[in-house]
Amino acid sequence: MKTTPEEVSHVANLARLRLSPEEVETMARQLHDILTYVAKLNELDTGGITPTTHAISIVNAFREDEVKPSLDREKTLANGPQQDGEFFVVPRVI
Amino acid sequence: MALHALTIHELQEMLAKGQVSAVEVTRDVLGRIEKVEDKVKAYITLDPELALQQAEAADKKLKEGTGGPLCGIPVSIKDVLCTDGIRTTCGSRILENFVPPYDATSVLKLKQADAVLVGKVAMDEFAMGSTSENCAFGPPKNPWNMNYICGGSSGGSAASVAADECIASLGTDTGGSIRQPASHCGVVGLKPTYGRVSRYGLVAFASSLDQIGPLTKDVTDCAVMMNVISGYDANDSTSVPREVPDFRNALKNDLQGMKMGIPREYFLEGLDPEVEKNVQKGIELLREAGAETVEVSLPHTDYCVAVYYLIAPAEASSNLARYDGVKYGFRDMSSDSLLDMYRNSRSQGFGDEVKRRIIIGTYALSSGYYDAYYKKASQVRTLITEDYRKVFETCDVLVSPVTPTPAWKLAEKIDDPLSVYLSDILTISANLAGIPGISVPCGFSEEGLPIGLQIQGAHFQEENLLNVAYNLEQRLNISHLRPDNL
Numbered sequence: 144m145k146t147t148p149e150e151v152s153h154v155a156n157l158a159r160l161r162l163s164p165e166e167v168e169t170m171a172r173q174l175h176d177i178l179t180y181v182a183k184l185n186e187l188d189t190g191g192i193t194p195t196t197h198a199i200s201i202v203n204a205f206r207e208d209e210v211k212p213s214l215d216r217e218k219t220l221a222n223g224p225q226q227d228g229e230f231f232v233v234p235r236v237i
Numbered sequence: 238m239a240l241h242a243l244t245i246h247e248l249q250e251m252l253a254k255g256q257v258s259a260v261e262v263t264r265d266v267l268g269r270i271e272k273v274e275d276k277v278k279a280y281i282t283l284d285p286e287l288a289l290q291q292a293e294a295a296d297k298k299l300k301e302g303t304g305g306p307l308c309g310i311p312v313s314i315k316d317v318l319c320t321d322g323i324r325t326t327c328g329s330r331i332l333e334n335f336v337p338p339y340d341a342t343s344v345l346k347l348k349q350a351d352a353v354l355v356g357k358v359a360m361d362e363f364a365m366g367s368t369s370e371n372c373a374f375g376p377p378k379n380p381w382n383m384n385y386i387c388g389g390s391s392g393g394s395a396a397s398v399a400a401d402e403c404i405a406s407l408g409t410d411t412g413g414s415i416r417q418p419a420s421h422c423g424v425v426g427l428k429p430t431y432g433r434v435s436r437y438g439l440v441a442f443a444s445s446l447d448q449i450g451p452l453t454k455d456v457t458d459c460a461v462m463m464n465v466i467s468g469y470d471a472n473d474s475t476s477v478p479r480e481v482p483d484f485r486n487a488l489k490n491d492l493q494g495m496k497m498g499i500p501r502e503y504f505l506e507g508l509d510p511e512v513e514k515n516v517q518k519g520i521e522l523l524r525e526a527g528a529e530t531v532e533v534s535l536p537h538t539d540y541c542v543a544v545y546y547l548i549a550p551a552e553a554s555s556n557l558a559r560y561d562g563v564k565y566g567f568r569d570m571s572s573d574s575l576l577d578m579y580r581n582s583r584s585q586g587f588g589d590e591v592k593r594r595i596i597i598g599t600y601a602l603s604s605g606y607y608d609a610y611y612k613k614a615s616q617v618r619t620l621i622t623e624d625y626r627k628v629f630e631t632c633d634v635l636v637s638p639v640t641p642t643p644a645w646k647l648a649e650k651i652d653d654p655l656s657v658y659l660s661d662i663l664t665i666s667a668n669l670a671g672i673p674g675i676s677v678p679c680g681f682s683e684e685g686l687p688i689g690l691q692i693q694g695a696h697f698q699e700e701n702l703l704n705v706a707y708n709l710e711q712r713l714n715i716s717h718l719r720p721d722n723l
Contacts, residue, residue, distance in 0.1 A: 151596065158554060158599040159561070159576075160592055161584040170596055176655050177597060181543040184613050187620065194615030195622055197445050197475065198671025199432045199696065204474035218338040224568035231563050234575050 146175040240265040241401040242719060245310050245458040248404060252299055252309050259299065259309025262404075263292035263353050266311040270355070270402045273723045279377045279397035281316050282324050283356040291353040298351055305350035306465055313403040315394050316357040317364055318344050318449070319438040323354075327440050328362040328372040328390075331560050331567045331586025341438025342473065343407055343449045343466045350465045355403050358393025362588045363557065364414055364442045366390050367657050370647065371590040378647070379422060380720045381686055385644040388418030394452045395422035399687075400723060405462055406452045411443050412545050413639075413664025415450045416676035420639035420689025423678045423718070425459045425706065426452045430697045431671035432477035435470030443552035444475075446545075446668040455716040456677060456707040460484035463699065479697060487700030488707040492526040495705065498533035498632035503663055509642040512688055515680030516638045519690045519709055523636065526708040531632055535624040540617050541666040546658055547601050547614035548669070553591075554598030560586065593654065622670040629695040634705055636692055638663055639676045643686040663691065673699045677706035678715055 148164075151171045155162045162170060216229075225232040240248070240262050251257045267285050274280060288311065295309035314320060317327050319337035321344075326332045340348065347354065361371040369392025370376045377393045379385040380400040387396040391408030395418035398406050408415040410428035419426025427450045434449045441447060451462035464485065469478040499520065504513065524530060562568035562582030569581035587595070601610035628635065641660060650657050667674040672693055679690035690709060694701045710716050 150600075154596055154599045154603060157603060158595045159558075159579040159583055160587075160595060161580040162592070166592075170593065173593060173654060174596060174600065177546060177658075178600075180655060181547055181610070181614075184540060184543050184617055187537075187540065187617055189613060189616035189620070192616040192619050194612055195618040195669075196615060197431075198622065198669070199430070199475070199477060201432070201475060201477065206471060214338050221338070222335055222565035224562060224566070224570070233563055234573055234578050236575050 146171050146178060241269040243404070244454045245307065245404055245461050248310060259292040259295035259353065260289065262309055263288050263311050266355060266403060273400050274402065276383055276723065277378055277380055277396050277400045277402065278375060279358050279393045279400060279402055280313070280356045281326055281328070281359050281374045281393070284323060288353050288355050295351050295353060306461065307347060307350040307352035309351065309353060310404050311353045311355045312347060313355050313358045313394060313397045313406040314344060315360055315391050315406070315408045317360060317409055317440045318407060319440065320344055320354065320357065323357065325357065325440070326374065328360045328374065329586065329588065329591070330373045333373070333567065335565050339438065342435035342470045344438065346466050347407070358397050358406060360393055361390035362591050363440070363553070364390040364409055364411055365553070365590050365594055367413070367417060367661055369393065369418070370651060371588055373588060376647065379644050379686070380723060381423065382684070382722070384646055385686060386421065386647055388421035388644060390414040391452065392418045395419050395424055395426065398422070398424045398452050398454060399720065401719065405454070405458055407449060407466070408452050409439060409447055409449050410668065411446045411549060412668050413661050415452060416639050416664050416674055416689070416691060417661070419452050419676040421644040421687060423687030424452050424454060425456055425675065425677050426450065427459050427463065427675045427699065427702065428667060428673060429463065429467065429699055430673045432475055433697065433699070434466050435473040435476045437470055437472035441556040443549040444556065445552060446549060448668070456703055456710050457485065457488060459675070460488060460703050482700060484700060484703055487703045489704055492523060492528035492705060492708050495528040495634070495701070496632040497523060497528045497530045497705070498628055498635045499530055500533050500535045500538070500635050500637055502535050502538035503637035505641065505662070507641060508638065511682045512638050512640070512642060515688045516690050519679035519713070520636055522712040523705060523709055526712060528705070533628045533632060533635070535628060535666070537617065537620045537624050538662070538666060541621055541669060542659055542662050544614045544617045544621065544669060545661070545665045546597065547610050548618065550594040550598030551601045551611050552598070554595045554602065557591070557595055590654070618669050621666050625670045625672060625695070633698070634692050634694045634701050636690065636705070639689040639691040643682045643688055667693050672696055673702055675702040675706050677709055679709065679713065
């Protein structure tokens with residue numbers, strides 16, 4: 144099954160990326176190559192195999208619910224492209 | 238030998254005896270950077286003034302006898318580790334002006350050990366790549382031959398160590414990103430067990446695979462660095478509460494009782510003959526040191542690249558969703574709507590490889606494809622992990638090449654992402670299984686490019702890796718060699 148430019152545009156939209164028509168074409172071709180390659184996983188029967196999401200499994204890394212100092216507001220806001228000293232500012236939503 | 242060409246343990250001794258000061262060592266390294274950096278391009282951000290201030294503080298502590306284990310040692314840091322008050326770009330335009338408000342735990346530990354932070358080194362954007370050519374401010378070059386790649390993604394780390402532009406460096410390894418550039422640049426690089434070193438403050442690429450580790454001029458230095466950066470950290474929920482040994486004690490004079498597995502699948506078709514020859518020579522030397530060898534099989538090795546290039550992009554597409562132009566990083570100021578701002582900021586801020594991986598990852602996780610791609614890959618990941626578990630019942634370590642070929646020429650594979658992905662085949666499995674792996678120099682190609690030998694071990698068995706690597710280093714006696722073209 145060939146990966147179509149429409150599929151790439153759909154995925155790009157999900158990922159909040161804006162791609163030019165040329166980028167979509169290139170990406171469709173490269174994604175197709177990669178998906179063709181990874182299809183080799185279908186050679187393996189994985190029925191009943193538990194998926195691994197973490198190599199070292201740690202169950203419930205809890206900590207006490209204590210109040211501790213957090214990052215300084217001024218320092219944290221300093222990286223914001225637009226801020227008003229209290230909040231990050233974004234283009235109007237409503 | 239010039240100060241910048243020395244190792245941590247050599248300088249430690251001289252500093253302790255007062256034969257040299259930390260300021261003199263730092264000045265010498267800064268002078269070296271001034272001389273060769275135009276050619277090597279290892280650094281993204283340099284702060285000589287801050288480095289000298291730290292060196293002065295180190296000298297004071299040396300006089301008082303209160304210096305930490307890295308007191309006065311100039312180090313470079315991969316630009317993916319947050320440094321309080323020092324710009325951290327991840328090799329990306331989107332973070333070009335990002336100044337972290339805190340230190341990564343590994344960086345903090347270097348500071349607490351009184352190391353001198355010289356600067357932040359180049360890397361593939363968000364650690365995605367095997368050549369460092371995906372760096373928005375690069376690329377760094379291979380100090381052994383400036384027409385060749387230095388490897389990646391921790392290419393700046395490896396190049397800065399190989400060119401003596403620092404004494405040691407911190408890198409990160411998600412699919413080989415410490416071991417591969419270490420191999421290409423002729424330095425030692427260790428990817429520790431997942432959970433051994435805290436990832437707090439490491440800008441995430443693929444959280445279940447990322448691990449921080451040292452790149453150094455020799456194996457003893459690698460052990461010294463591991464002593465400093467290892468250990469449990471409550472700020473990283475995947476950090477493992479486990480005692481940290483003194484890794485220097487692991488370095489012995491022989492390998493009596495060490496059983497080395499030689500994985501048949503790692504000597505694959507298409508393995509460069511020069512790589513094979515040098516690795517076999519290395520294995521012979523390890524046998525002479527007393528190690529026993531046994532041929533073993535890791536039958537699912539051939540599937541690791543396919544598994545990795547689904548799991549890593551899937552995790553990346555999720556991790557990189559945070560770059561939206563709101564809290565930090567680049568924002569397109571011309572956008573009128575929030576959605577346009579997200580799209581425009583991300584599209585202008587990210588480079589091609591990052592976009593490619595976000596697309597692959599989003600595709601693999603999207604509705605209707607999840608089971609076929611992400612879940613399937615995660616199941617094969619279990620099979621790969623099982624291969625290792627079985628093999629480590631019969632041997633202590635696995636010895637193999639690090640990469641199928643020596644470094645290739647810059648720009649040679651820039652339009653062929655899949656062929657670059659395939660070159661990671663010998664390093665990826667360790668990340669999938671969370672086990673440690675080290676690259677140690679084992680020789681040179683006819684063109685004079687370094688070749689590394691890889692040693693992998695079971696979870697938390699870094700001591701075995703270091704011991705085997707040390708024995709090879711002692712018998713080869715090439716760790717003092719440096720590029721003569723700088």
